[in-house]
Amino acid sequence: MLATVIHAPRDIRVEEVADPVLSTGGDAIVRVVAACVCGSDLWPYRGVTPTDRPHRIGHEFVGVVEAVGPEVTTVAAGDFVIAPFYVCDGTCANCRNGVSTSCLAGGWWGSDDRVGGFADGGQGERVRVPLADGTLAVVPGPVADAEVPGLLTLSDVMGTGHHAAVSAGVGAGDAVAVVGDGAVGLCAIIAAKRLGATTIIAMSRHPQRQALAREFGATHIVEERGDAGVEAVRALTGGIGADRVLECVGTKESMDQALRSTRPGGMVGYVGVPNGGPELPVRQMFNRNVGVNGGVAPVRGYIEELLPDVRSGAIRPGLVFDLELPLTDAAEAYAAMDERRATKVLLRP
């Protein structure tokens, strides 16, 4: 079968690899219907994180189960499933606490899975899914092709945007600012509106993303950054700052923007992977009682909550995909995202 392999920075190839086989009793084999490229896939692509040897890549996919191991009880051949961007058992103490990204038995796609050897990457024709009972979420009934992009966002970006909003404690009537207009930031706007925010400020300079932000529920656009951005947010929030700010980038500058745009007593919900590890200025946070909460989003646990709204069309996160390519064009998908020609690319095997 074909799968995407990264060999080195900017060297993405779609190659013939061995078909996956059930290797533990808890495995499933999933035929991928759609996968996508994540902003974090660009880190090895750009050489920010090293690629020591060629390895499979990709961690967001939906598909149809082809086979399951004898211990699997919650998914069956023929089921349409959503895979979160990580593997989890759903039963350990951390999973029970809602933090399945810290699953004591779990792991990451394209990495060692601690169970059956190397876990496949998600950008391929088929994927072996360890801990299938905990990892996979079944989408009941027939799935229309038009539903696929929306369902695929539940593997990462929609759940991650939701996690930013949940971590920040967004509630009815809140004024929320969103830092970052990538796919996650756009989904965070959807999440904020869904949780009842009435003022939603999208910090964006990109005309097409601004338009999508407004479609998703943004009430205001702020193009300014730095001090001017802080002042613009304050001007829209009675002079004090936003109740909740969703940080969806991960740079030192974006976190600074988020912290300073939050009102005293407010909270930053952050899901941008900290890029290079900026530290947080605790004294500034302390003086203004600005909290910081979030992290690598436990999206598996959000799928059941968000799925009905995605299927009904109440929320339309699938609109973040602005380019669709065949899997064989994965290299172009990476290039398009790297060069910011696309917000989010969907790949079809």
Added chain:
Amino acid sequence: MLATVIHAPRDIRVEEVADPVLSTGGDAIVRVVAACVCGSDLWPYRGVTPTDRPHRIGHEFVGVVEAVGPEVTTVAAGDFVIAPFYVCDGTCANCRNGVSTSCLAGGWWGSDDRVGGFADGGQGERVRVPLADGTLAVVPGPVADAEVPGLLTLSDVMGTGHHAAVSAGVGAGDAVAVVGDGAVGLCAIIAAKRLGATTIIAMSRHPQRQALAREFGATHIVEERGDAGVEAVRALTGGIGADRVLECVGTKESMDQALRSTRPGGMVGYVGVPNGGPELPVRQMFNRNVGVNGGVAPVRGYIEELLPDVRSGAIRPGLVFDLELPLTDAAEAYAAMDERRATKVLLRP
């Protein structure tokens, strides 16, 4: 009248100063019944923060109102009042949001109050209280002398410990660890128990404070620090760490202890004034979804909630005072706290 004045590091004097006078329509004059020394008063005492010129000091006191300005409506001469460790109007946007420490019109004792000139320190025979309506909390009915220590803790340490617990989101059944066994840490134990925590781990090496921690509700004592402290907390919490950790010190080491003792998805509530500004390790927080929330505690807003439990004896935070001295011995009070001969010193004018 007499009041405490700091002249330089380790130079605390009780001196004759001018009697306070009503200088704005919103002022009150309060005769101090009891004041105390705060851990943060030790910063200028130790020279950690500079003392450019002699100035009044102290920010925790209770007393009886002697006079009020014509605009004051909520307190009257004869009222027994609790003053929080700051001045606030109770009406601005931040006060309405529950963050009265960020009052847009407020300020600090022993500093410029932006209203009527320099605000008095709290360690004196009388204090001019600006914005008396917002600042002072009235204790109804007659106040017994034995109640004074408990009421005095509502000016700072009990409300601050409570803020740590509230900021961390302590709830019924939680496992909570408390870093710091000073007056605030001990009050945080009271607060955690009051909010329903069932496992309360006090991190303390001091026998007398351990005993008080147990009296206040600690179910376990951990003497270890660093890696051993983290392991000890994990051993008491099913191997994953505490749901909520209350950081009541403010050093880099104590915050590190708190962050690493928290389970994935848990929250650190912090009220220790960051000493020298340690930065927070955001990547470590991100990977484990450990949030940080808290800051300078808006204790004024907590007085009404905590007062009934203090008066009924349901909670007994006044036990944190282990030394009582006349105001004229303020220098000895500072020395006793500096040398850790006392946890918290009560001063009687």
